[in-house]
Amino acid sequence: MPLTRDGLIAGLSAVADHMETVADVLNTLDGQLGDGDLGVTMVRGGREVKTVLADLPPEIGESLMKVAQAFTRVSGSSYGTLVATGLMSAAKATRGRTEVPWSEVSGLLNGAFETMKARGKAELGNKTVLDTLDAAAKATNGLDDPRAILAAARKAVAETMDRMRQTPAQIGRARIFADKSIGLDDPGMVAFAEMLKGLG
């Protein structure tokens, strides 16, 4: 069964609920390298997204656009903007369709990666969410079963975080704390990993 509005709502709802449970962890981690509001961003964004779920249209693209707009409404941080940017990229790619085959997920992740990279003016290897997103896109290429996709994405994200933990942050506010960032996970990567965890 492909991805439909109902599946989208269930997934987003689960992710939003999961954010409530990890907000403190994200805030603390972000506070070591930035302004410490990443958990707040994700929780506020998740709560606002939940308010629009019931009214989402049957088209996946139009639904994702509404979700992205809800997210930006309440989260002014750059991470919130990037998440919304990724959602909008997927919205454009699925516009007008009520069903999206799971085999497209890899491509949607890659599309989100490209637009977020352009908007955030970051590169691969800068130790940002982009590194994990790219890894997830590549690891899910060719897969069409949702469970297999999720498992592959989570594995790729975990491996990328392990690999980059000892490297310094190279962009954004965390760059100012480059030395301190060595040995710490990038908060944006952790937030992405937690989003996947929320999916099951």
Added chain:
Amino acid sequence: MKKILNDPFHYVDELLEGLVAAHPEFYRRTGIGGRVIARPGEARPGKVGIVTGGGSGHLPVFTGYVGKGLLDACAVGDVFASPSVDQMADAIRVANGGAGVLRLYGNYGGDIMNFDMAGDIVEMEDISTTTVLLTDDVASAPPAEAEKRRGVAGMVYAFKIAGAAAETGADLGEVTRIAQKAADAVRSTGVALTPCIVPQAGKPTFSIAEDEMEIGMGIHGEPGVRVGKLEPADRIAGEMIDMILKDRPIRPGDRISPLVNSLGATPPEELYILYRTVKQRIEAAGGEIVMPLVGRYATSMEMVGVSFTFCWLDEELETYLKAPAECAFWRV
């Protein structure tokens, strides 16, 4: 803080309320939270819309330049703060007459992110958009990194010229080309003598000694290139013109419109004292002055200071610059 206001958190909404109440023939309020200022009436079918947006505190920039032959709509943020994505999307929608919308605004990170996202949103509604960024402040980055420069008073020329082009019925590609040409033709720099106070912060944006000036300072108090003792007007003008001409020299026969702009509190008297040097230097280099502008065109509230903008004109740009236009703050 010594300012005439009520609740600092109502500063922007109250000023917009007063603006449209005073000038209903030019402006109406619409959009989320009333934070979009648009021309009265519906967008003209078939005309390319031009929207801008940015923080408040710079009147007549940005909102003031909504008007015939100028802009169609503006998304209005809090003082020195970017408007939201939704406000920008609303500004684009209200400006859309079916021929697409040009986003024309200053090169500031928050504004770019939000305007890009607003463009993504309206794209789903089949509204085509393009972007031209103003990067006229020569003090904000060296020539090699000119694309990183901030947009300041030079945007007034881009608003005027692009607005005139859109009024002729030119299509989106053509209006965008002309707006980019205008953006490429302007160079600005400024000097600040005192800071301004952001109402919600209640504190000056920077500190500067009583007898000092800062050359090259940004309109939000971003650091300039040199802090020094306050000098006579002719020397200040000379140094600012040197900065502009170092970036783009005047060749004999160049036709240039100069703007001598008050950053808010500097009176017209002092602008005219400065204009003498502007005229002298342009003409000494063999340039010809076209349509000089002297006054309050782009400000930082009560900041004492001035900016100079030179706009290099060719025949096309000059025609559009001189075309009729009207808003509450400027009539051509």
